Amino acid sequence: MHRSDTIAAIATPPGEGGIGVIRISGEGATEIAERVFRRKSKTPLQARRVYFGEVVDPDTGETLDRALLIPFHAPHSYTGEDVAELHCHGSPYLLRRVLEQVCLLGARLAQPGEFTLRAFLNGKLDLAQAEAVADLIRARSDAQLRSALALHTGRLSRQVQSLSDALLGAIATVEAHIDFSEEIGELNPETLAPVLESLIRQMDALLRDAPAGRILREGARIAIVGRPNVGKSSLLNALLGEERAIVTDIPGTTRDTIEESFQIGGVPMVVLDTAGLRESADVVEQMGIERARRAAEQADLILFVYDLTAPDHEADRRLLQSLPVETPKVLVGNKMDLCSPPFQPLSREAGAGETVSLASRTEKEQEVKVSALTGYGLDSLKQAVLQALQLLHLGEETPALTHQRHIYAVQQAREHLQQALKSVLQQLPSDLIAVDLRSAWLMLGEITGECADEALVNRIFRDFCIGK
Ligand SMILES: Nc1nc2c(ncn2[C@@H]2O[C@H](COP(=O)(O)OP(=O)(O)OP(=O)(O)O)[C@@H](O)[C@H]2O)c(=O)[nH]1
Numbered sequence: 525m526h527r528s529d530t531i532a533a534i535a536t537p538p539g540e541g542g543i544g545v546i547r548i549s550g551e552g553a554t555e556i557a558e559r560v561f562r563r564k565s566k567t568p569l570q571a572r573r574v575y576f577g578e579v580v581d582p583d584t585g586e587t588l589d590r591a592l593l594i595p596f597h598a599p600h601s602y603t604g605e606d607v608a609e610l611h612c613h614g615s616p617y618l619l620r621r622v623l624e625q626v627c628l629l630g631a632r633l634a635q636p637g638e639f640t641l642r643a644f645l646n647g648k649l650d651l652a653q654a655e656a657v658a659d660l661i662r663a664r665s666d667a668q669l670r671s672a673l674a675l676h677t678g679r680l681s682r683q684v685q686s687l688s689d690a691l692l693g694a695i696a697t698v699e700a701h702i703d704f705s706e707e708i709g710e711l712n713p714e715t716l717a718p719v720l721e722s723l724i725r726q727m728d729a730l731l732r733d734a735p736a737g738r739i740l741r742e743g744a745r746i747a748i749v750g751r752p753n754v755g756k757s758s759l760l761n762a763l764l765g766e767e768r769a770i771v772t773d774i775p776g777t778t779r780d781t782i783e784e785s786f787q788i789g790g791v792p793m794v795v796l797d798t799a800g801l802r803e804s805a806d807v808v809e810q811m812g813i814e815r816a817r818r819a820a821e822q823a824d825l826i827l828f829v830y831d832l833t834a835p836d837h838e839a840d841r842r843l844l845q846s847l848p849v850e851t852p853k854v855l856v857g858n859k860m861d862l863c864s865p866p867f868q869p870l871s872r873e874a875g876a877g878e879t880v881s882l883a884s885r886t887e888k889e890q891e892v893k894v895s896a897l898t899g900y901g902l903d904s905l906k907q908a909v910l911q912a913l914q915l916l917h918l919g920e921e922t923p924a925l926t927h928q929r930h931i932y933a934v935q936q937a938r939e940h941l942q943q944a945l946k947s948v949l950q951q952l953p954s955d956l957i958a959v960d961l962r963s964a965w966l967m968l969g970e971i972t973g974e975c976a977d978e979a980l981v982n983r984i985f986r987d988f989c990i991g992k
């Protein structure tokens with residue numbers, strides 16, 4: 525990477541728009557911008573002022589657009605370098621022409637994410653904050669916006685930094701005992717162990733809300749699963765508020781998996797309606813059933829639909845047991861409108877010789893009764909979904925850990941700390957303890973990028989869009 529070269533890109537999205545911005549960054553940014561920009565005054569450009577003028581073809585002097593120029597001087601810019609932004613009208617053709625001129629004058633086309641990469645390399649933001657920029661751009665709900673902003677303002681970075689600092693303190697203590705054991709004696713477990721325990725507790729607090737945090741950021745995949753004709757497609761339609769999937773009274777109506785997006789409580793969700801699960805000789809239906817199984821396996825949450833009016837739920841119970849055990853589930857008793865009590869919930873108290881209620885198998889399993897036809901119980905269903913995804917009892921603040929990468933790093937750091945703590949308590953040699961503490965510290969450093977290698981950094985910025 526040649527960091528001294530000047531990069532340029534269209535920073536606004538492709539297509540026509542009110543304005544289109546060309547961003548130039550690097551040593552030559554302002555000079556290049558001035559050569560394609562004509563303004564009345566000849567006074568030198570001042571940083572962070574807006575200038576009105578014309579964008580011109582420097583060879584012919586032809587006016588291409590009337591535009592604004594905003595110069596920024598290093599280090600007070602997004603990238604930390606000299607930056608010039610040309611705000612033109614949002615014509616894709618015009619923007620390409622101006623960009624072409626800018627490149628002829630010595631800039632090169634920026635790679636995806638290269639502006640933010642430079643900001644990272646110049647210390648304007650850390651790695652987690654850079655990832656937040658991508659989150660911010662992709663946010664599709666208030667919840668996503670809030671957690672992206674929290675990450676961007678450095679909330680997680682500060683927490684990680686304070687853990688790292690405390691860890692460094694512990695490392696220093698241990699290493700002093702390695703180097704000067706004769707002068708200061710053996711390491712005292714009673715002073716070090718509480719420090720490590722406290723660090724582990726802080727990491728546990730971070731990790732507790734991490735599953736919810738990941739779902740807030742990535743959205744949740746919800747598979748609607750059940751036997752044929754129980755009303756899965758009707759439920760999808762009811763949740764979406766539109767007649768998306770075909771509903772008939774013929775069992776085996778849905779063949780292919782249908783995928784739609786919506787939100788519950790500001791959390792983006794993708795719901796999948798699937799083929800009813802049963803033994804089938806029909807080849808197409810079999811393929812549908814195969815897909816339904818896969819959808820259930822990949823889901824963050826399963827809505828298990830059954831028919832409250834069915835006389836016997838033995839087949840439902842067997843089916844439920846065949847679904848992935850670890851995945852949170854909401855048991856949805858449907859067709860409530862047809863029920864005059866007493867209806868038969870799937871989790872009814874087990875009588876003599878009966879299988880024990882499945883609903884009590886894990887506390888993540890909720891049960892609600894609805895009518896996909898009348899809309900009865902849909903609000904309770906939505907609450908149950910949020911509850912099952914552990915999104916209901918979050919505090920005021922959004923979870924700090926939202927990226928799988930960050931979650932993994934904290935988990936790894938925690939494991940190393942746990943190992944170090946064990947060694948301390950067993951009074952094992954100090955250098956052994958130091959190795960684990962260092963590994964924990966390195967893992968934390970990967971989050972902010974303090975200890976990230978080039979491959980990791982490149983992988984993160986590869987997912988950015990051009991101009992960002
Ligand atoms: N009364 C009543 N009927 C319902 C309700 N939900 C679905 N139905 C009816 O039940 C039948 C089956 O509904 P679908 O939504 O197609 O069921 P499905 O589970 O998608 O069925 P497959 O795609 O065949 O697996 C249709 O006749 C629906 O009108 C409900 O809440 N109340």
Ligand SMILES: [Mg+2]
Pocket residue numbers: 756757758769770777778797798799800
């Ligand atoms: Mg269906």
